[in-house]
Amino acid sequence: MSAALRNRRAGRKVWRGRIGICVALGAMALGLAPLAQAAPVADDSWAFYGHDAGGQRFSPLNQVNKANVAQLSLAWTFHTGDIADGHDGPRSGLETTPLFIDGRLYLTSAFNRIIALNPATGRQLWAYDPKIDIHTWYGDGLINRGVAAWRAPGRDKGACSLRLFEATLDARLVAVDAATGRPCADFGRNGEVSLRDVPGYEPGPYHMTSPPAVIDGMVVIGSAIDDNTKVEMPGGVVRAYDAKSGVLRWSWTPLAPSSDRKSGAANAWSIMTVDLKRHLVFAPTGSASPDYYGGLRPGDDRWADAVVALDSRTGRLVWGFQLVHHDLWDYDTASSPLLAEIPHNGKRVSVVVAANKTGFLYVLDRDTGRPTFPVEERPVPASEIPGEQTSPTQPFSVGLPALAPQSLDPDQVYGLTPADREACRALVAGASGHSVFSPPSRQGVIATPGNIGGPNWSGFSFDPTRNLLLVNTNNMPALVRLAPPDQLLAASRTAPVNGHGDVGPQRGAPYGMARAMLFAGPSDSPCAKPPWGELLAVDLAKGVIRWRRPLGTMSEVNPALDHDGLGSISLGGAITTAGGLTFIGGALDRRFRAFDTDTGKALWSTELPASAHATPMTYRFKGRQYVVIAAGGSAKITEERQGDSILAFTVPSR
Secondary structure (H helix, E strand, C coil), rough: CCHHHHHCCCCCCCCCCCCHHHHHHHHHCCCCCCCCCCCCCCCCCEEEEEECCCCCCEEECCCCCCCHHHHHHEEEECCCCCCCCCCCCEEEEECCCCCCEECCCEECCCCCCEEEEEECCCCCCEEECCCCCCCCCCCCCEECCCCCEECCCCCCCCCCCEEEEEECCCCCCEECCCCCCCCCCEEEEEEEECCCCCCCCCCCCCCCCCEEEECHHHHHCEEEEECEECCCCCEEEEEEECCCCCEEEECCCCCCCCCCCCCCEEECCCEEEEECCCCEEEECCCCCCCCCCCCCCCCCCCCCCCCEEEEECCCCEEEECCCCCCCCCCCCCCCCCCCCEEEECEEEEEEEEEEECCCCEEECCCCCCCCCCCEEEEEECCCCCCCCCCEEEEECCCCCCCCCCCCCHHCCCCCHHHHHHHHHHHHHHCCCCEEEECCCCCCCCCEEEEEEECCCCCEEEECCCCEEEEEEEECEEEEEEEEEEHHHHHHHHHCCCCEEEEEEECCCCEEEEEEECEEECCCCCCCCCCCCEEEEEECCCCCCCCCCCCCCCCCCCCHHHHHCCCCCCCCEEEECCCCCCEEEEECCCEEEEEECCCCCEEEEECCCCCCCCCCEEEECCEEEEEEEECCCCCCCCCCCCCCEEEEECCCCCC
């Protein structure tokens, strides 16, 4: 037995990144020459999904500030025209975050169309349609979070000197000319590369929703893979393609082939970030398949549920840090890794900020992956499911506060009425476990947080002038039951959770999964105490939560829940600005809000045509600052109103 394994079983702290560092040293020995770097982001632009390559989502613009944000008003609205209601195919959502480069806005629609807009008026300049089949079922619905951009070195003008890349739902990587919207003929075949050449590829279950990352003249992409359908899903390979030619340059697989394991996925479906100087790609990986039964994938499933640093030039693993071992809860690393410099122990250190749906926050050294704030391997409960071998410990981030509640006992339940509370109490009391890392069971377990988090793909933004990390979190536990395939439907009906759930057959495993968010009682009330969603500011210099505020309401799903202070589950993140403001939509109430970054005080809000499940952005054009948000509702929350609006707000000119 290895010393590391002995320590883990004893519940002692073990850092889990040594293998990655050995590989990194091998990569350094190659002596690869540095490649040309991208130009720095202009103060008034938004050139990456997260504003900068490291994903801080912080803008240095301050024309819109605390003093005048109350005057923020609608400047223009653009309608994509792409809405699918789900009656004869998948339902659409609108999750795009536009880029602003060289005086133009670039965004994507629910149908994967790439669109260029005039930033002052919202007038369409051109649109490119990759013509996906909008009737094919993609596990996340019809959504796309945006494009990435690359400028050919030494070329400021000419066809495809600035090109936009989109990874489509039907697994293609397309490149178009930012000036005209025409395909870049020198990229792949007629401007596109097939991403379907992965083992076990299936149309629909294997798809792409997030923008690629661009670094060192390469376009790096992950994939989205359906959860809980079967054991052996396609592999979660991360690949890099030449930004000019479309030729595959490297690939990296999170799960190494093994004769004693049946699994797949562990894919990087969320947004990747890059360190241009260090030549590093930071990929957040999800759970191995299937999510809730791991008896056919023994071990830690490394590097699933992790943050990995890959050499952008070779694809070699530099280091990895696993946030969940042998995941049985769908606790993906959904948040995009964020790169920052923070004061720590008397000096400034370069870090990667990571979080997953557990509610834990991790701050890791950017060069080594070692925790900057303490992380301990602590014992967790074992599973009683035959064939299941849970990890004996999990990595608890003990140097930073948890971002969301991680347990729900029967005496802690909530309900709008006594009948609601009694229904919730009975559900929770009948479960075999009630906290983070309680293993799924046939009796049922209260997964706290549930599969939407804690933090989700909404991620976080960072104000470097204040050392404040802004993050929105969910507090919505889930009831999870395992059952043999012939009993799965019956198991899904035994809990009165008012239909807020789904069933995963997990074909090939001895157990399927029945899961539901914990609503109960005549009023259809959440069982967890509010707030059900919050916006938090974490001081990364001191390792404390500076402030936390309830975020929104859930009026779109239940008018009875439309009360200030209750909060809402949210999908769609925050941005911060030098004006001292934090902007966020996300909640289930069709509102877009601005908060004081220093205090959390709500300073402004406006009603939108639909809820904004997207991350906003801001830019300056001809002397005026605009704040933009996509408002289209959710592809998964069917009670929500749908829309197709891109809205820009500004303050009156002086």
